Amino acid sequence: MNKIEKVFEKLMPYFLKFANSKPTLAIKDGFLLTMPLTLVGSIFLLIGCMPIPGWDNIMTNTFGAGWADPIWQVVGSTFDILALVGVFGVAYTYAKNEGVEGISAGVLGIVSLLIVTNSFVITEAGERIGGVIPKAYMGGKGMISAIIIGISVGYIYSWFIKRDIRIKMPEGVPQGVANAFSALIPGFAIITLSSIVFLVFDRLAGVSFIEVVYDVLQTPIQNMTDSLAGAILIPLLISLFWWGGIHGSAIIMGIMGPIVTANGLANQAIIDSGAALVVGENAKIVTAQFVDQYLTFGGAGLTLGLVLAMILRAKSAHLKQLGKLSIVPALFNINEPVLFGMPIVFNPLMLIPFIGAPLLSSLILYTSISLGFMPPFGAVVVPWTTPPIIGGFIVGGWKGALMQIIIILMSASVYYPFMKMQDQISYSAELEESDATK
Secondary structure, eight states: OOOHHHHHHHHHHHHHHHSSSHHHHHHHHHHGGGGHHHHHHHHHHHHHOOTTHHHHHHHHHOOOOTTHHHHHHHHHHGGHHHHHHHHHHHHHHHHHHTOOOOOOHHHHHHHHHHHHOOEEEOOTTEEEEEHHHHHHHGTGGGGHHHHHHHHHHHHHHHHHHHOOOSOOOTTSSOOHHHHHHHHHHHHHHHHHHHHHHHHHHHHHTEEEEEHIIIIIIIIHHHHHHHHHHHHHHHHHHHHHHHHHOOHHHHHHHHHHHHHHHHHHHHHHHHHHHHHHOTTTTTTTOOOOOHTTTTTTTSSTTTTTHHHHHHHHHSSSSHHHHHHHHHHHHHTTOOHHHHHTTTTTOHHHHHHHHHHHHHHHHHHHHHHHHHHHOOOOOSSOOTTTOOOHHHHHHHHHHHHHHHHHHHHHHHHHHHHHHHHHHHHHHHHHHHHHHHHHOO
């Protein structure tokens, strides 16, 4: 284990450099702006698709045909613009972290995304309708484009402002007016560059930039994250980072969050079309719910099982009391008390269960969805502080809740022998301390 710690010590500066880099922070913090949309949209989506048999008939008999029309209007106006909000957030955050005014960068990010996207749609009959914004690429399909454009716009805008290549207004001019004029030169450069990009892809490839990014980058990345290897790699990296004292959830999901969210949105689009989700054909398995509700509930490493094991079976006062103090935060998916109070961080004894429990959970859930016991998840998400079982029921019905119960029991079983070894160490130390004070 000492060798592992030494490896982490050598790699730690590189991990921290990556985690604190401007692009990483821009992606992680920028897409936080989409969270209210996904949560509010999920509430309406849940109302429209409540996991209760005969729900549609009940609502139709109560409110009449078309009762769900305003609900789908809300769902479409939240989930279908996540890339549009995301590009604003990424560009804004990047510029702000560079120490310049970020709102103008965010607005230019939106404009740039719209410029490189076609302003028409083709109907099933082959008719071209212009003057529209294709919402399909403003939501899940535009996630990677939003990241690329957001970072590029944030960088270019900051480059101009930091070098004073801008129009300066005299002192006394309102700040809002001054910012608007400051954005003119970088804005002209960004918009001109975006138009050139649109022209190049339109003339040479016959498709828009955002379509090329979706086909060439986003689709392969989504397929990679949706594979069994992706299902294993995500919890492995989250746990390894946390064990090394780095916020693994923020780093890994800050990067992968938009991708697994796009997986869920792709599933929802199939559901909305009336087609069936079929694993191995059109359904994505690894979604935001897959990670949040089954790999990290109770906290990274699935430590809720450890907390329960400490409360029920620990002999040492240290672990017994730590379990009691940690149970309430753990029910709301907060596990810093046990991570640093046991501790788990840099504790060689706890490395195996801390990695093993979420890996087993991922394999169990992936297999359950692949075999058809659990349905693939759609776009319904819940706040990350939603207690276990409740969150499982909301995103997956009774099977989702049952799966969380199974995973809690599995986690407790995995942690138990290692907890007992740690408990014996603490108990022996307490006995020695007690003897010394007599």
